[in-house]
Amino acid sequence: MTYHIENGKVVTPEGCELNVAHHCNLGCASCSHLSPVFKRSFIEPDTAQRDLHLLARSFRAQFVKVLGGEPLLHRELVPILRSVRTSGIAPRIIVCTNGVLLPRMGEEFWAAVDEVEISVYPGRELPAEKMARVRQFAEEHGVTLTLLHYTHFRYSYSEFGTRDDRLVQRIYDTCQIAHIWRCHTLFEGYFFKCPQSVFIPQVLEGGPDMWRDGLRITDDPGFAERLLAYLQDPTPLGACRNCLGSAGLRMPHEQRTRRDFRTPQRHTTEELADRDFLALLDGTPDADDGCAVDTPEEWRARLRETAGATAARADTTANTVKGS
Ligand code: SF4
Numbered sequence: 001m002t003y004h005i006e007n008g009k010v011v012t013p014e015g016c017e018l019n020v021a022h023h024c025n026l027g028c029a030s031c032s033h034l035s036p037v038f039k040r041s042f043i044e045p046d047t048a049q050r051d052l053h054l055l056a057r058s059f060r061a062q063f064v065k066v067l068g069g070e071p072l073l074h075r076e077l078v079p080i081l082r083s084v085r086t087s088g089i090a091p092r093i094i095v096c097t098n099g100v101l102l103p104r105m106g107e108e109f110w111a112a113v114d115e116v117e118i119s120v121y122p123g124r125e126l127p128a129e130k131m132a133r134v135r136q137f138a139e140e141h142g143v144t145l146t147l148l149h150y151t152h153f154r155y156s157y158s159e160f161g162t163r164d165d166r167l168v169q170r171i172y173d174t175c176q177i178a179h180i181w182r183c184h185t186l187f188e189g190y191f192f193k194c195p196q197s198v199f200i201p202q203v204l205e206g207g208p209d210m211w212r213d214g215l216r217i218t219d220d221p222g223f224a225e226r227l228l229a230y231l232q233d234p235t236p237l238g239a240c241r242n243c244l245g246s247a248g249l250r251m252p253h254e255q256r257t258r259r260d261f262r263t264p265q266r267h268t269t270e271e272l273a274d275r276d277f278l279a280l281l282d283g284t285p286d287a288d289d290g291c292a293v294d295t296p297e298e299w300r301a302r303l304r305e306t307a308g309a310t311a312a313r314a315d316t317t318a319n320t321v322k323g324s
Contacts, residue, residue, distance in 0.1 A: 001013040002232075003228055003231050008058070009060045010224050010231070012060070012182055012231075013062065013182070014061065014062060014063075014181060015063040015065055015090060015182070015183075016055075016059070016064055016185070016191075017065045017183050017185045018065070018066050018084065019043065019068055019071075019185065019195065019198070020066055020069075020074045020080055021068040021069040021074045022038040022042075023035055023038045023041060023073070024036060024070040024073075025073065025098070025100055026124060027255050027257055028121060028255060028256075029153055029251065029253065029254045030248065030251070031153075031156070031261075032156040032195065032196060033067075034156075034199045034202075034261075035070070037203055037258055037261050038202075042076075043080070045080050045083065049080075052064075052084055053083075053086075054217050055087075055186060056087040058223045058227060059089065059191075059227060061089060061184075062091070063090050063093065063094050063115075064084045064092070065095075065117075065183075066081065066094070066095045066096070070097060071095055072095075072097050072102065072105065078108045078109055078112050081112035085112070092115065093112070093113050094113070095113050095115070095116050096119065097116065097117070098118070098119050098120075098124060099118035099120065099124075102130075102134050103134055110137050110141040110143055113143055114143065115146060116143055116145055118146070118147050118148070119148050119292075120149045121255075147294075147296075148294070149292060149294070149299035150253050150291055151292070151293065151302045153250070153251055153253050153291055154247075154249065154250050155244055155249050155272045156248055156265075157242050158242050159262060159265045159266045159267070160266070160268045160269070161268070161269055162268055168240050168269075171236070171247055171273070171278075174247060174282060175194070175243075175245035176246040176285070176289070177195075177245065178193045180285055186217075187214070189217055190211065190214035190216055191216075191227065191230070192214040193213070193230070193231070193237060197237045197240075197243075198210060198214075200239045201239060203262075207242065208237075208238030208239050208241065208242070212238055213237040215230045241269075247274050248272055249273070250274060
């Protein structure tokens with residue numbers, strides 16, 4: 001299924017995203033929103049309301065994901081959720097969170113949301129007792145709770161990028177974020193194809209012009225047609241030159257500080273791209289990226305496997321050093 005126009009609105013088979021806090025209380029390595037480098041910054045509720053209502057005149061999604069950074073850090077999250085609802089842009093509201101602050105959320109939050117998606121990271125999972133309370137709140141309010149257990153991440157961008165236009169085109173063509181998951185992002189009066197094109201330019205000195213990658217949301221009669229053309233445009237974005245799309249090398253999940261977050265990305269796109277996965281994506285656009293699993297059992301098994309492989313690699317290195 002792809003985009004189409006119905007009753008003057010562009011309809012997407014997926015959702016759109018609203019980043020309400022750019023910073024985070026965790027520091028996941030290679031976070032694709034680059035949240036660990038952002039200082040405390042929140043979206044204004046009035047801005048969210050203005051943009052959502054304007055976009056809703058020409059765009060319809062199946063759901064809106066409210067995320068960040070960590071969205072639960074926003075003190076005015078509930079009014080923002082209500083704005084999403086009153087805009088009528090989508091019938092379903094999903095809040096994506098790392099879950100750490102979820103036990104503190106009150107009745108009003110649970111009443112305003114349809115689904116909470118928790119990304120569970122090693123060492124950051126909620127204790128059983130708190131998780132039981134969260135489950136109870138969700139059940140009482142008819143909220144769907146979805147848990148994604150992460151063991152790995154993929155490098156999300158390269159500080160140095162590439163000059164190889166064919167590689168940029170291939171990264172764009174195989175990008176699940178833009179073309180499969182369609183994580184279209186609403187930001188400061190603009191519609192962006194992906195969150196990376198919002199965040200990469202804000203971090204890279206002398207990086208691409210962020211606003212050129214987006215489409216200004218307007219209320220004129222031609223906007224829906226322009227939005228459709230923008231979504232179907234086969235030309236890579238400026239940000240794709242530094243972005244790895246879905247094809248970054250896979251690495252075990254780890255936490256990093258703001259100071260050292262950018263260091264691992266100080267390589268070229270060529271060095272950080274996973275050529276095997278890129279080849280797989282060429283033929284299987286929705287291939288599993290191998291980062292998350294659905295059940296805690298699979299999660300623990302994969303974490304044990306990863307720890308075993310890391311220890312084995314350390315042993316081999318030690319033996320090589322001894323024998324050399
Ligand atoms: S910047 Fe390009 S490659 Fe990266 S997520 Fe957006 S469309 Fe995909």
